[in-house]
Amino acid sequence: xxxxxxxxxxxxxxxxxxxxxxxxxxxxxxxxxxxxxxxxxxxxxxxxxxxxxxxxxxxxxxxxxxxxxxxxxxxxxxxxxxxxxxxxxxxxxxxxxxxxxxxxxxxxxxxxxxxxxxxxxxxxxxxxxxxxxxxxxxxxxxxxxxxxxxxxxxxxxxx
Amino acid sequence: xxxxxxxxxxxxxxxxxxxxxxxxxxxxxxxxxxxxxxxxxxxxxxxxxxxxxxxxxxxxxxxxxxxxxxxxxxxxxxxxxxxxxxxxxxxxxxxxxxxxxxxxxxxxxxxxxxxxxxxxxxxxxxxxxxxxxxxxxxxxxxxxxxxxxxxxxxxxxxxxxxxxxxxxxxxxxxxxxxxxxxxxxxxxxxxxxxxxxxxxxxxxxxxxxxxxxxxxxxxxxxxxxxxxxxxxxxxxxxxxxxxxxxxxxxxxxxxxxxxxxxxxxxxxxxxxxxxxxxxxxxxxxxxxxxxxxxxxxxxxxxxxxxxxxxxxxxxxxxxxxxxxxxxxxxxxxxxxxxxxxxxxxxxxxxxxxxxxxxxxxxxxxxxxxxxxxxxxxxxxxxxxxxxxxxxxxxxxxxxxxxxxxxxxxxxxxxxxxxxxxxxxxxxxxxxxxxxxxxxxxxxxxxxxxxxxxxxxxxxxxxxxxxxxxxxxxxxxxxxxxxxxxxxxxxxxxxxxxxxxxxxxxxxxxxxxxxxxxxxxxxxxxxxxxxxxxxxxxxxxxxxxxxxxxxxxxxxxxxxxxxxxxxxxxxxxxxxxxxxxxxxxxxxxxxxxxxxxxxxxxxxxxxxxxxxxxxxxxxxxxxxxxxxxxxxxxxxxxxxxxxxxxxxxxxxxxxxx
Numbered sequence: 001x002x003x004x005x006x007x008x009x010x011x012x013x014x015x016x017x018x019x020x021x022x023x024x025x026x027x028x029x030x031x032x033x034x035x036x037x038x039x040x041x042x043x044x045x046x047x048x049x050x051x052x053x054x055x056x057x058x059x060x061x062x063x064x065x066x067x068x069x070x071x072x073x074x075x076x077x078x079x080x081x082x083x084x085x086x087x088x089x090x091x092x093x094x095x096x097x098x099x100x101x102x103x104x105x106x107x108x109x110x111x112x113x114x115x116x117x118x119x120x121x122x123x124x125x126x127x128x129x130x131x132x133x134x135x136x137x138x139x140x141x142x143x144x145x146x147x148x149x150x151x152x153x154x155x156x157x158x159x
Numbered sequence: 160x161x162x163x164x165x166x167x168x169x170x171x172x173x174x175x176x177x178x179x180x181x182x183x184x185x186x187x188x189x190x191x192x193x194x195x196x197x198x199x200x201x202x203x204x205x206x207x208x209x210x211x212x213x214x215x216x217x218x219x220x221x222x223x224x225x226x227x228x229x230x231x232x233x234x235x236x237x238x239x240x241x242x243x244x245x246x247x248x249x250x251x252x253x254x255x256x257x258x259x260x261x262x263x264x265x266x267x268x269x270x271x272x273x274x275x276x277x278x279x280x281x282x283x284x285x286x287x288x289x290x291x292x293x294x295x296x297x298x299x300x301x302x303x304x305x306x307x308x309x310x311x312x313x314x315x316x317x318x319x320x321x322x323x324x325x326x327x328x329x330x331x332x333x334x335x336x337x338x339x340x341x342x343x344x345x346x347x348x349x350x351x352x353x354x355x356x357x358x359x360x361x362x363x364x365x366x367x368x369x370x371x372x373x374x375x376x377x378x379x380x381x382x383x384x385x386x387x388x389x390x391x392x393x394x395x396x397x398x399x400x401x402x403x404x405x406x407x408x409x410x411x412x413x414x415x416x417x418x419x420x421x422x423x424x425x426x427x428x429x430x431x432x433x434x435x436x437x438x439x440x441x442x443x444x445x446x447x448x449x450x451x452x453x454x455x456x457x458x459x460x461x462x463x464x465x466x467x468x469x470x471x472x473x474x475x476x477x478x479x480x481x482x483x484x485x486x487x488x489x490x491x492x493x494x495x496x497x498x499x500x501x502x503x504x505x506x507x508x509x510x511x512x513x514x515x516x517x518x519x520x521x522x523x524x525x526x527x528x529x530x531x532x533x534x535x536x537x538x539x540x541x542x543x544x545x546x547x548x549x550x551x552x553x554x555x556x557x558x559x560x561x562x563x564x565x566x567x568x569x570x571x572x573x574x575x576x577x578x579x580x581x582x583x584x585x586x587x588x589x590x591x592x593x594x595x596x597x598x599x600x601x602x603x604x605x606x607x608x609x610x611x612x613x614x615x616x617x618x619x620x621x622x623x624x625x626x627x628x629x630x631x632x633x634x635x636x637x638x639x640x641x642x643x644x645x646x647x648x649x650x651x652x653x654x655x656x657x658x659x660x661x662x663x664x665x666x667x668x669x670x671x672x673x674x675x676x677x678x679x680x681x682x683x684x685x686x687x688x689x690x691x692x693x694x695x696x697x698x699x700x701x702x703x704x705x706x707x708x709x710x711x712x713x714x715x716x717x718x719x720x721x722x723x724x725x726x727x728x729x730x731x732x733x734x735x736x737x738x739x740x741x742x743x744x745x746x747x748x749x750x751x752x753x754x755x756x757x758x759x760x761x762x763x764x765x766x767x768x769x770x771x772x773x774x775x776x777x778x779x780x781x782x783x784x785x786x787x788x789x790x791x792x793x794x795x796x797x798x799x800x801x802x803x804x805x806x807x808x809x810x811x812x813x814x815x
Contacts, residue, residue, distance in 0.1 A: 018516075022520060025553070025556065026524065026527065026553065029548075029549050029552045029553055030531075030545070030549060032548070032549070032552075033545060033546045033548045033549035033552070034543050034544075034545055034546075034549075035543060035544045035545075035546055036541060036542075036543050037541065037542035037543060037544065047541060048540075048541060061544055073761070076680060077680060078678045078679075078680055078758075078767050096678075097678045097769075098678050098756070098758035098759070098767050098769050099758075099759065101394075101730075101738075101739040101740060101741055102738075102739070112544075
């Protein structure tokens with residue numbers, strides 16, 4: 001093999017090795033950090049054609065509407081507990097901290113956290129969409145078909 | 160009347176732009192100088208009419224003309240005048256008009272400052288810019304005109320500007336960002352024009368470089384200010400969310416950063432030519448992709464804009480034409496592009512090449528993390544999100560080799576280097592940085608994480624090598640002042656860029672490791688402590704702005720019982736949209752920020768408060784500004800000053 005070819009071969013081997021390592025790293029990191037999205041009914045009844053349910057301890061995202069009247073606050077800490085609904089069963093979300101400005105009973109929110117019991121989530125983050133259209137898109141899709149009260153100040157488009 | 164004139168004006172601009180696309184390109188193809196010479200005038204005409212159109216929108220907004228849908232949806236009569244102006248880029252349609260305006264502005268700048276280019280190249284550059292202009296302008300005119308009328312039924316009051324956008328950061332952030340995004344179209348056009356002409360010589364690189372630097376510097380500033388806005392306005396103390404919309408701006412930045420490095424090698428040594436062209440195409444394509452992501456509503460985001468399938472399809476189609484067309488041209492012509500320089504393994508060329516590899520890998524990671532949820536969903540596998548930890552993990556892995564290169568690269572010479580020659584400098588600088596950073600961290604903090612120490616060490620190392628390098632270069636001259644004079648502006652640009660980056664690394668590392676926060680429920684008179692500060696809650700007072708009312712939590716900050724500052728953390732209710740907004744109170748400092756956000760009121764009169772202590776957070780933005788300054792500095796380099804080339808008076812010039 002002449003030196004020039006040898007050099008090329010070395011370069012190619014190095015590149016393949018580099019790509020291989022990076023792909024492995026990326027896949028590993030992804031596996032750890034992909035959070036599946038569930039709606040309350042998917043969480044309880046299973047998701048997809050094979051009705052897959054999350055396991056206790058899994059990190060996930062859940063989106064639904066805050067059930068009116070379900071918000072319970074602790075007297076002297078920032079602990080709060082509320083229930084989420086989409087079209088069927090209820091799921092309890094427990095959260096310690098300050099809720100976003102747009103958090104309301106009857107509005108859509110997304111919570112991120114760990115499943116601590118089949119129907120309970122310990123959230124470390126609660127998001128409400130920062131926009132005048134209250135509904136996070138994921139939630140909007142999940143609650144399609146059920147009546148959602150639009151805030152009255154919305155001037156309909158084309159009015 | 161005024162909005163109609165604005166629309167008309169935009170239509171005229173569009174007509175001129177179509178001519179700008181056709182005439183010079185056709186002229187260059189057939190060698191017709193007269194057609195080519197029309198380009199600068201057309202560019203000027205286009206700019207003037209777009210400007211008139213934009214001014215019409217500003218006028219409409221300032222005069223509360225709610226017969227115009229855009230104004231009715233994004234402004235109100237009680238909005239302060241400066242936010243009325245910023246409302247023109249506060250939402251989709253207006254932002255597109257500003258985009259078109261900035262595109263026209265860059266085009267006219269290129270037209271005026273390219274007199275020394277041969278007409279063939281000049282005409283093609285302007286023609287390609289014209290083509291891009293046609294794309295964006297037809298999109299604005301057909302699918303998202305900000306002049307759409309609500310007549311005959313229009314509201315008496317507007318819906319007000321989204322309160323999140325009512326912030327000083329939002330006044331300057333979008334225009335800067337667009338200057339960057341759109342500015343990349345100039346380097347793109349140069350690349351395409353050079354491919355069309357079939358001449359990728361040093362002139363091309365030399366011309367492209369200052370334009371690319373300018374666009375990149377604007378982009379840097381735009382992203383920096385965007386991050387600062389998120390920090391000040393969103394009220395959760397964070398400055399980077401790895402949100403699709405943020406990633407959309409980061410991707411072109413990463414590739415443009417690779418591009419400016421690769422361009423410098425192409426200009427000085429005639430290497431990496433085909434790669435540089437590819438990067439120029441990629442950078443602008445990613446800025447288009449970013450537009451697609453942000454404007455189509457295809458990706459779920461906390462601050463995604465409009466959701467409209469027609470718009471999404473248009474941008475996607477335009478994206479495919481631009482990317483597909485340019486890649487096709489590239490494939491056809493790339494064989495003719497040959498790099499001349501030769502270099503050894505241990506040389507600045509290789510350092511720059513590796514730098515490019517890392518930046519491109521970083522871009523791919525962001526691209527993957529941004530698009531994977533979308534692909535996943537489209538495949539029917541359900542909705543997923545890729546968390547911040549993924550990006551953080553990947554970037555902290557990439558940072559180590561990248562920062563290493565950043566410190567080593569500038570000391571290397573072109574072509575080849577003997578390791579022995581620089582080894583002493585490396586060893587010395589490495590020793591200094593290990594000592595300095597360990598001394599700093601271990602004396603200030605009880606617990607030091609390895610990753611934090613490593614990051615700070617690299618930051619210090621980059622700074623130290625830069626200083627040693629300056630010292631070395633100066634000492635080669637007979638006197639210090641003469642030595643300093645001899646260093647060119649592009650050298651200083653590099654030094655500033657690198658030192659700015661060191662600030663960013665140190666800031667990110669320290670603030671991620673040592674930021675602490677507490678959420679507390681407080682009654683008036685209560686004191687909460689965090690680090691060495693005590694926060695006394697003195698109750699709330701009512702506040703009233705022009706278009707909002709609300710409460711401000713009064714908090715007195717004490718350090719060892721000494722008064723530090725009194726802060727007002729506001730909770731505003733914007734009256735028209737009935738939207739609550741948290742306006743954080745920030746006491747900024749060079750080494751730490753105290754950051755307070757007011758939560759909600761409880762039945763018994765208590766309030767929830769969130770207290771953050773964020774060390775060195777300001778260094779990130781400082782770093783970003785220093786980097787951008789470096790970028791702007793190169794524009795003053797004498798090498799890029801316009802030389803009046805032999806003017807093209809006849810057909811002779813065309814063939815030059």
